[in-house]
Amino acid sequence: MAANHLQGDALRRFGQLPSLLAAVLVATGFALVPAAQAATVAPATNSAAVRPSDDSGPAVHHDTSPPLRTLHAAPVSKPGPRPVREVPNPSAAKVTDPVVQKSHRARAAAVPTIVNFDGIGAESNEEPLVPPDPNASVGATQVVETVNLAFAVYSKTGSTILPPTPTNALWDAFGGPCENTSAGDAVVRWDNLAQRWVITQLAGTLEGPFVQCVAVSTSPDATGTYSRYSFVYADLNDYPKLSVWPDAYYLTFDRFNPSNGNFLGAEVCALDRAQMLDGSLATQQCFYTDPGHGSLLGADLDGSTPPPAGAPNLLMGLNGTSNNSLAYWKFHVDWANPGNSTFTGPGTLPVAPFTIACPNAGPDTACIPQGGTSQQLESLSDRLMYRLAYRNFGTHESLVVNHSVDVGGSAAVRWYELRLSGGNPVVHQQGTYAPDATFRWMGSIAQDRVGNIAVGYSQSSAASYPSIRVAGRRASDPLGTLTTGETTLVNGGGSQFDDFPEAAFRWGDYTSMAVDPSDDCTLWYTNQYQPANGLGNWHTRIASFVLPGCLTHQTKLGATPAYVKKYPHPRLVPPYPTATLTDVDTGRPLSGQRLTFTAGSKVLCIVTTDRRGRATCKPKDGVQSIINSHGYIVTYRGDQTHQSATARGRLVIVGKQHDGKQRHGE
Template identity: 50%
Template sequence: MQKGNCPRDDRARLHLVLALALAAACGGQIQSESDGVSDAKVQRAPVISHAEQYDQSGPLTLLPVPERRDTNVEHEVKRIPRPPAGAQLRDPVHQTSAPLLLAPTINNSFDGVGNGFSGPNGTFSVNAAPPDTNGDVGPHDYVQIVNTDFAVFNKDASRGTVGTVRYGPVPINTLWSGFGGGCQTNNDGDPVVLYDPIADRWVISQFSVTTTPYLQCVAVSTTNDPTGSWNRYAFSYGNTGFPDYPKMGVWPDAYYITFNIFNNGSTYAGAKLCAYDRASMISGAAATQQCFPNTSTTYGGLLPADIDGARLPPSGSPNYIVGQGSLTTTLAYWKFHVDWTTPSNSSLTGPTEITVPGYVIACNNPTNNTCIPQSGTSQHLDALSDRLMFRLAYRNLGDHEALVTNHSVSTSGNTGPSGIRWYELRPDASHNLTVFQQGTYGPDSTYRWMGSIAMDQAGNIGLGFSASSSSIHPQIKFTGRLAGDAAGTMTQGEGSIIAGGGSQTTNLNRWGDYSMMAVDPSDDCTLWYTQEYIPANGTFNWKTRIANFKLSNCPPAPTNDFSISASPSSLTVNQGASGTSTISTTITSGSAQSVTLSTSGCPSGASCTFSPNPIQSGGSSTLTVGAGTATPGTYSITVSGTGASATHSTTVTLTVPPNDFSISANPTSLLLNQNSTGTSAISTAVTSGNPQTVNLTVSGCPSGASCTVSPTSITSGNGSTLTINSGTAAGGTYTVAVTGAGASNTHSTTVALTVNGPPPPNDFSISANPNSLTVNQGASGNSTISTTVTSGNPQSITLSTSGCPTGASCTFGTNPIQSGGSSTLTVGAGTAAPGTYTITVTGTGVSATHSTTVSLTVPANDFSISASPTSVNVTAGNSGTSTISTVLTSGNAQSITLSASGMPAGTTATFATNPINSGGSSLLTLATSATTPAGTYTITVTGAGTSATHTTAVTLGVTAPSSGGMTNGGFETGNFTGWTTVGTAAVVSGGAHSGTYSARVGGTSPTNGDSSISQTFTVPTGQTLLSFWYQVHCPDTVTYDWATATLQDNTTNTTTTILARICTNSGSWVSTSAGVTAGHSYTLTFISHDDNYPGDPTYTLYDDVALSSPPGNPIVNPGFETGNLTGWTTAGTTAVVSGGAHSGTYSARVGGTSPTSGDSSVKQTFTAPSGSRTLSFWYQVHCPDTVTYDWATATLQDNTTNTTTTILARTCTNSGSWVSSSAGVTAGHSYSLTFISHDDNYPGDPTYTLYDDVVVQ
């Protein structure tokens, strides 16, 4: 269980509260050396997905209009988690005084789509709130879109009255009529309409969320006429992440879009940032989107930068995405760079936070923003102040770039009226944003909110918004500032677009959601604003208004102009073929215009056409040049673009190449004997122009040979075959030429012909592989006899041998053979006498005879003999064993008779198996008697075979039986004198417990079963304690491998396990002991068990085996059998308990059966008496928790040396078993022994430990 840790969320909230407190203390600002954070995260490799479907519609005016729903729907506001503001008396950048100047004049003002609005396609009735009002302006039209209809208005006075409805109102999903899926079926809103000034196109989007998968439906017009056809797309966001509040921006490399993602439509999961393939969507091709993983839930309501004006961002500029920061003293931004060619290069950098003056969000309630008052009703309106307001308007002014945005704040503390906090941000050369200026517009007690802001070409700023109070109905207002005005202020007066005739009444608090300020591309000065208002008290009766105005110092629009270019600028086209060049135009100033394309310089016999023609400046056309019958040559074609205000041209170089070809031969050389034939493929290729007829001729054919081509007439690009028959041509090398003659040119290729003279005589070579064989008597071996044709033609070869020894056989698998072939020579050794022989293999052909040799070795039968172990040590009267092994060293196996010699008196040698075959083994047992004299003897073991005799030696060490006591208990003899070994055992030097040597039972490589050493001894008078030290090396578990020790009392015929099975790998020496009875005979056995599993060999070291007379136990009340803690010092919770003791009746309980706090302990100080070596005790831990919180431990302080040792490491177990522990002590030293139980007082898991049988001996 986990205890004592603060929950992560609580710590995060604590940091946030401290930061907010700091902001309030600094007047709402956090001071730092830099506006941005330098360690913004960089993400790469976005998730790429294709549009679910796409197509191109017919003209909008011809698309079927779907039915509208007839029920009113209040769209739920999906809140973004925002940090609460700290106490703040006033906004530090609040503009408290109204502008002194008059408001700019409104040029046009007319109703947009709203309740009762009528147009060519019928009348609109409100069926949803809020309206999500937005609209954008193009060269000729204003397109407005709301929940859930849109309409197209005339904007061009030269075409009629400004504000005339050209098309609509119709449901937004009219755009997707016939498209299929959710985009056609659902009309769910959250729409955005944008004019793309770069491509002179319109973009409309809305989401489809009534059904899944959740979709974003996006349409791009095919021209600048919004009533024409549209390229339509549907992008999917799966079935669980609801993509709320989508906001889009136009950028040169993509249409960027942001969403607030709500898992299953309810739990906020962060903001999603995506980019659509703008170029493909403009052309109507298949398109993809690139999306990065959601931001943290700290951020939401993000806005992508949306370009205004004809001047594009600097090359390589990312799209900027801005939102409210993690604190009410910051904004956050991201830099989104998209790479459609190599998507893995796309990147999203951020968030970077910019410090701004502290603010309190309007209504100061992140979960309920409803505080905007209205006249004549108690119903308040939602400020939607948890996010920035649409748009993030971008403009490149040449000497600098700027972005403007806004959000709703409280102007005077936590409960004051709301105002518009606006910002002008500027990117630096590294694309990092800083705040250039900022202000909060709210000059009086009226509530101002739901703003939208934009900048004209002069750097002037226009701001539109809603305004309301308890004394006025909601109104649509605007203000502005000029580029040179005092920073942070709106100076141009506050104008009213329309004063609403009523208020939104009971139970409907949703308002706006967003509005939109746009800049007219025709002059880049006129600002268009659209917003909602209420004509009379009620619900679901909103209307919208569209108005435009112009700030005073915006200069006239620049002259419309364009540039023209061709790609590629040069074409190479064969007669009768065609090529294309893309003619592109770019708006260099002003607005788009119609451009008519024409050519001059198109050569006679050729054609030059455009598709389409005319085009809009900023668009492109395909120039198709057909070479036709034009004379070969190079021509300069001038392409002219003629617009209403300018004409420009570019050139395309046309090359019509002449007809030509190449000729080649394959192969380019032939090697022929006399009277033989060879061919070469003659190929031609068209190198320029068109194919032509080529006539082929041959020259250079040698006398006596014939050279022909077939066919002799071909079309260039095709081939023919040159056939040469060498006939009787003299030997030598000749150059044969093939010439191709066309109508316009002639080319040749050559073939090098080599004619061989008369053929050489037939001959061959012979070889053997292998050329030596070793074969035992009665066996056979093979050698491959190979022949090779060295000249002329193959011939029949008869194989024979000489030198095959008597008793052997030499035969061929195939005989005769053809030269170039092979045969297998099989040599059977049979009864051939051992020795080495040379066998000659002869190949006899019609025209030649050759031979090779094979060396044959017939080895004699032989073997080797060895003993393991080579030394055996026993006590007189006992026996030992050694394995006698033989190995076949050559020839065949033979019977070997074993014998032994050199045994001392009273000793016999026996073999388990005798005789044996060479390659086999037998166990030698050397049995001594009680009368065998002590000493070291060399036993010679002889193996006598049919053809050879060999010997090996075994050293026998005999020690006299002990008259009492332990023999060689420290193994310092360097051997097992006094001990009997079984299995794998050795005396090893280094790392002993004391001295130089210790006994290793088991091996460092895996062994199978038990290995042991044992000694039988009689306990001398006065000695009652057997002790020893051991060190276990066991990397497995006690289930499979272990060490153990037994002590058999031969006098009473009882056996005791004095070391229980154990498997550990700590590398520590441990002592144990057992009581013995003087005069009794005992057999002590040390055992190591290994399951022979690869990789975990098990062995145990033993040392310092001794008999001693233990001193008296200095511990007072060691078994607590007094029934109390006499002799012990206590602390905390302790008791003596009866029942369940290790021995006797009582044990000590340290700790309690109910939770306690901290350490409880018992302690005793004693002096180790002379002869003492070990302190031991038994303990039983009751710990239901983990050692992190509760534990038992024991320490032994040597008061003489002032050192303390932990003799029981912290442990927490609940097995209920008694466990023994021990530690070494030094006689004469004073010690303090402390038994401790630690409990963290946590309910439900009391911890205590029982201690018993404390002994020093």
């Protein structure tokens, strides 16, 4: 069967537009969006499917910058338009998805946000540009966000520390393409083991050289000095994705022939992390995959517990045309003896069958509807979505990742928790989140320190504007389900459309879910939305939240009886139902917390605790419900720092003369 094709990213970013938007195309540089090509699945040790790359070697230039807060962006040289180039696209066979979650199944309330603010907007670019490539990471005290041509630094309360700044300012006075060109696809990560920031983006011209710029902070302060590096590649190095591992910073690319634009396969490079943290000359060791696989993601460390000593970095991607497996590789780098470095794969990981959403990611085959327009958006369902988040729990090693699939004609998020067994990934749980007919796509996923999982994504439908939502699950919840109420971080105020669908179908390219290292519980999600109808007027949103049970202050809830006098008519009598809420870990009462008193389906009261942690319910009605239920239930939902709790107050029927003694319980 003939493969479907799509346009290269450099033209897909804005296509053939009039002069106002043509400059946008010029500004975007040379990035191409890949799609996996049909290939026979190879065994995990089939070295014929991989080979060393000619790009291995030292950085072509490196230095240490002045403080970032003092740097300035050089004027960017803008390469001209390139001809349309085509890349293969995987099969889109329709199959039945056996792990679809068709209802919300909320076992916990929607998660409230801690902070929720606008990040970088399209106005930060010198010219309008889509897609925005929204990405952010969080460090000890700061949040750093990158978009296609800019970055910014925020506090954890959302105040601006460094306003949106052209990304090439990071390479001020560095010289060469890193300083003088800016091609987008930026990524930022926090190296938690070293307490450093790592920022990378594409640079170069359409004719070459093809350059990746990498900067590593010299301290936890994102506005301080950086060790800066540039690495050169023989082929177009598109869609770079960065992951942090103890032995290296791993970069994955999709390779395209610079002469004819043909897709060549993926490339994986290990950058010498130790040397870069030291500010010394660093080398990279690189390998190629076969042309049947693209858009690989490297395992990216969350938490403070590293993987076992000497563990290779696991990389994953969609498995060619397969709709019931993922592919994986293992990269073990040896800096002392590079000849001993190994890159093996692809191995095959069986998963539940799926149908990819929007199989052909071009303007004629985008499938995500938007409110108020016939213009549809693409899903990028031809790849796993950033990140492949790794966490070592001590008892097991876990990875989570997601991609976009089709369920009944709507896009949905397929997510996985994988665990390592003998060094190989196996599926621990998987699910497709499609609780209703709205479209959900462009996801990112992570785990907190107790194994709760959060997924963020874009949401849209023919009746709603593209918005940003998150959902999650507690580690103890039934496998394969997202069980918190769905939280909307921001509702879009418009749709993305214009007279030129070659540009208007582009959305996101990727988003990011990061974990706050200060408590290893707070999750930060970043995505794009439209504040109003238009093209090139996007905003980004940054929000943080905590899933239930991660910040593990246990709570204790006590409840007094409900005293009811039945004659001459049923009524509550003093002392009224009272609950006391206590922090078990500190022994202190919890004031200012809302408690809900219920009997059967009847809500009796919602009362806030006083300084002694007490709340008393004096309902106007509901006495019969208390009698029928033989008492009442009081519930505390919990918050970002305290677990939920429930207690039962029993029913006591008192005699005709209420003297505090003639009572008996039921």
